[in-house]
Amino acid sequence: MSDLDRAIAQLRACRPIPEAEVRELCHKARELLIEEGNVVTVNAPVTICGDIHGQFHDLMELFRVGGDVPDTNYLFMGDFVDRGFYSLESFLLLLCLKVRYPDRMTLIRGNHESRQITTVYGFYDECLRKYGSANVWRYCCDVFDYLALGAIVLGASNTLDTPKSGPLAAAPGEKIEVEVRNADRQIISRFLRKPPNNGHNGNVNGMSATTTGVSSSESANGPPTNTGPPGSGASGSSGGSVGNPAGAVLCVHGGLSPLIDMVDKIRLLDRKQEVPHEGAMCDLLWSDPDEIDGWGLSPRGAGFLFGADIVKVFNHRNDLSLIARAHQLVMEGFKEMFDASIVTVWSAPNYCYRCGNVAAILELTEDDSGLGVLSRSNGEVGRSDGGMGDRQRGVLMDTDPLGYGEGPARRYRVFQAAPQDSRGMPAKKPVADYFL
Amino acid sequence: MSLPPPTGFPGRSPPVPTTTFPSPPSVISPPPSTTVRPTSRTPFPDPANTPQATRTHQQGPFTISATKLPILKAGPIDSLTSRLGIPIPEMIFGDNVLSITHAPSGWSIFFSAEPALDLVDKTGASMLRVAYASSWSATREKTSAGITEVVKPFDWSYTTSYRGSEHPSPSHKLHKADPKKTQIPLELLKRRDPILFADEVVLYESELDDNGISMLSVKVRVMEQRMLLLCRFFMRLDNVLVRVRDTRVYVEFGTETVLREYTAREDSFENVKRNLYMSGLTPDAITVAFRDANQLANLIPVVEHEIEEVQLAGAGGGSSS
Numbered sequence: 001m002s003d004l005d006r007a008i009a010q011l012r013a014c015r016p017i018p019e020a021e022v023r024e025l026c027h028k029a030r031e032l033l034i035e036e037g038n039v040v041t042v043n044a045p046v047t048i049c050g051d052i053h054g055q056f057h058d059l060m061e062l063f064r065v066g067g068d069v070p071d072t073n074y075l076f077m078g079d080f081v082d083r084g085f086y087s088l089e090s091f092l093l094l095l096c097l098k099v100r101y102p103d104r105m106t107l108i109r110g111n112h113e114s115r116q117i118t119t120v121y122g123f124y125d126e127c128l129r130k131y132g133s134a135n136v137w138r139y140c141c142d143v144f145d146y147l148a149l150g151a152i153v154l155g156a157s158n159t160l161d162t163p164k165s166g167p168l169a170a171a172p173g174e175k176i177e178v179e180v181r182n183a184d185r186q187i188i189s190r191f192l193r194k195p196p197n198n199g200h201n202g203n204v205n206g207m208s209a210t211t212t213g214v215s216s217s218e219s220a221n222g223p224p225t226n227t228g229p230p231g232s233g234a235s236g237s238s239g240g241s242v243g244n245p246a247g248a249v250l251c252v253h254g255g256l257s258p259l260i261d262m263v264d265k266i267r268l269l270d271r272k273q274e275v276p277h278e279g280a281m282c283d284l285l286w287s288d289p290d291e292i293d294g295w296g297l298s299p300r301g302a303g304f305l306f307g308a309d310i311v312k313v314f315n316h317r318n319d320l321s322l323i324a325r326a327h328q329l330v331m332e333g334f335k336e337m338f339d340a341s342i343v344t345v346w347s348a349p350n351y352c353y354r355c356g357n358v359a360a361i362l363e364l365t366e367d368d369s370g371l372g373v374l375s376r377s378n379g380e381v382g383r384s385d386g387g388m389g390d391r392q393r394g395v396l397m398d399t400d401p402l403g404y405g406e407g408p409a410r411r412y413r414v415f416q417a418a419p420q421d422s423r424g425m426p427a428k429k430p431v432a433d434y435f436l
Numbered sequence: 437m438s439l440p441p442p443t444g445f446p447g448r449s450p451p452v453p454t455t456t457f458p459s460p461p462s463v464i465s466p467p468p469s470t471t472v473r474p475t476s477r478t479p480f481p482d483p484a485n486t487p488q489a490t491r492t493h494q495q496g497p498f499t500i501s502a503t504k505l506p507i508l509k510a511g512p513i514d515s516l517t518s519r520l521g522i523p524i525p526e527m528i529f530g531d532n533v534l535s536i537t538h539a540p541s542g543w544s545i546f547f548s549a550e551p552a553l554d555l556v557d558k559t560g561a562s563m564l565r566v567a568y569a570s571s572w573s574a575t576r577e578k579t580s581a582g583i584t585e586v587v588k589p590f591d592w593s594y595t596t597s598y599r600g601s602e603h604p605s606p607s608h609k610l611h612k613a614d615p616k617k618t619q620i621p622l623e624l625l626k627r628r629d630p631i632l633f634a635d636e637v638v639l640y641e642s643e644l645d646d647n648g649i650s651m652l653s654v655k656v657r658v659m660e661q662r663m664l665l666l667c668r669f670f671m672r673l674d675n676v677l678v679r680v681r682d683t684r685v686y687v688e689f690g691t692e693t694v695l696r697e698y699t700a701r702e703d704s705f706e707n708v709k710r711n712l713y714m715s716g717l718t719p720d721a722i723t724v725a726f727r728d729a730n731q732l733a734n735l736i737p738v739v740e741h742e743i744e745e746v747q748l749a750g751a752g753g754g755s756s757s
Contacts, residue, residue, distance in 0.1 A: 111646060119723060128720065296586070298645065299563060305587050331506070331509045354638065357506060434625075434628065435666055436664070
């Protein structure tokens with residue numbers, strides 16, 4: 001058993017590793033992360049996770065629900081630390097797994113992966129309490145500076161695979177776009193992809209009406225049709241087990257920046273620094289989508305809000321079909337906005353041990369139709385040719401009535417906080433509080 | 437602590453093997469209240485769970501009751517947002533209530549999030565700015581010209597002067613008292629009388645986008661002869677301002693007297709920090725103290741103080757037995 005495996009085992013038991021080992025781990029992690037670009041390319045299948053916030057036992061629950069590393073390929077969108085009681089164990093475990101299985105674990109930076117924020121919101125205190133000095137906090141902060149700012153997921157399927165038979169099977173020709181499952185793997189709900197000919201009922205401006213019962217029954221009774229991306233010639237009549245490629249998915253902690261119109265501009269940033277108070281790097285980690293037109297300033301006086309039109313233009317320009325982000329607490333664990341062009345994923349159940357919310361992770365499955373390259377016209381393929389990518393995309397997109405590609409199929413696994421008895425500490429008996 | 441499981445969440449209903457919705461709605465949050473079958477799984481907290489989430493204690497003619505449920509789901513958040521007209525805090529415990537009822541007179545007071553948030557300034561007239569706002573916008577002027585519109589200005593610090601919602605009876609209503617003559621008897625409350633009932637209920641909390649904290653919570657303790665309720669609003673805007681606004685409700689069971697005291701404290705972050713330093717704390721201890729309103733309150737000058745009283749004895753025209 002290597003030192004690393006032993007450290008992983010120790011951290012899995014929620015026991016911190018010695019300071020010297022942390023130092024070595026952080027050193028190794030930095031060497032690894034320095035080689036990564038600002039935007040990491042990840043191939044589907046991948047499971048995308050939102051904020052963890054030091055809730056170690058809930059992170060264990062997440063691995064139980066989503067599958068263990070390295071069996072499952074994970075992408076964590078930051079905010080590993082602060083607020084919970086086990087920021088240290090949570091972050092170090094994720095970091096160990098990153099070093100041990102670099103290709104199966106992607107970590108990107110959240111706004112809490114910063115010296116300034118961690119001194120206020122708990123991680124600094126926790127390190128001080130558990131080690132008696134701030135050294136471990138310093139090592140971790142040095143790693144924070146090297147974390148990637150975003151990730152691009154390629155090769156995700158636009159339909160979820162289902163068993164050929166049994167209660168979970170889909171009817172012939174049915175393409176499942178969204179599936180929500182609980183922690184026991186039971187299906188809570190499913191949404192079918194609408195055949196392209198009778199239309200996505202959303203429109204580009206985000207003014208769409210919600211699906212109505214009428215159009216639903218229409219499409220349910222309609223004949224199976226082509227479901228591949230326009231121009232790919234893919235047919236949807238293969239029985240529903242093989243997907244078609246969907247456009248790329250951008251993962252980032254907060255959201256977009258008015259300074260970034262192309263994903264490539266993220267690649268040009270100098271990220272190896274403390275999260276600044278201004279500039280594109282700050283925006284990527286801090287901004288939020290909102291029901292507004294265009295860009296707006298947060299009423300707090302710092303930070304941007306962006307509306308549906310911004311997301312749609314950005315996705316179109318970058319040939320993205322979805323933006324996955326974290327950063328905001330959502331009671332249901334995930335929240336899709338703007339005709340499913342952006343989704344918030346939240347992975348800290350019962351946030352701060354008192355909110356009672358559920359958490360979610362987002363699984364994007366692998367496209368095995370062999371057509372993936374087509375939809376990657378503006379992904380990694382042909383990035384070096386500058387304008388060429390644009391023309392290529394134009395050809396593809398012109399046949400798309402909506403102007404953007406079909407989104408990836410999404411499977412959300414929703415889970416609750418780990419049971420109290422798994423936390424290895426007795427439930428807190430309230431002490432008599434003689435407050436005045 | 438153990439919270440009741442999220443109410444109304446579909447995971448709790450029997451497994452539904454193949455529920456197929458023919459096409460995705462534009463916004464998907466499980467379960468979609470806007471689409472088909474709103475019956476068995478609405479996103480709204482199941483009102484049936486409220487009794488289980490409520491603890492009640494009877495002391496003499498007074499009933500003290502505390503309801504604790506998870507934060508609101510998307511549906512109720514949307515309707516609350518439209519009722520209030522401002523974005524609501526991300527941690528909104530909209531179903532939580534703490535109440536004191538005097539059955540013989542019909543007088544009662546309760547504490548809940550919605551009326552508290554209704555008192556938040558919705559115009560932006562008293563809007564604060566985070567510490568680095570000037571430097572933030574200064575560096576933006578060149579690069580992000582055109583983005584100047586502040587979205588929905590309002591007091592995002594969620595500062596409220598909420599003192600609880602009183603339901604007066606025809607003949608009983610809290611009225612102003614002379615603070616020199618009427619005071620909450622602190623010495624009696626310092627006694628270690630056995631606590632018969634205690635609870636703490638959070639009404640809302642915001643992290644102010646990681647610029648501090650804003651929190652409104654209510655706690656209560658009931659002893660044999662008296663009880664104390666403390667509704668505290670605590671707001672710390674890092675490097676800018678600290679506010680503590682306390683509403684205390686004191687009940688003397690023997691005389692059936694109710695006192696309500698409101699104390700607002702406010703000071704600059706810098707002053708509070710200096711006072712903490714002068715009290716002998718190390719820098720690390722100061723960081724910790726800034727999270728704890730109990731440690732801060734007495735270091736912050738009082739800017740508003742008021743006491744009210746209502747005498748409920750002999751009420752109810754013989755309806756009390």
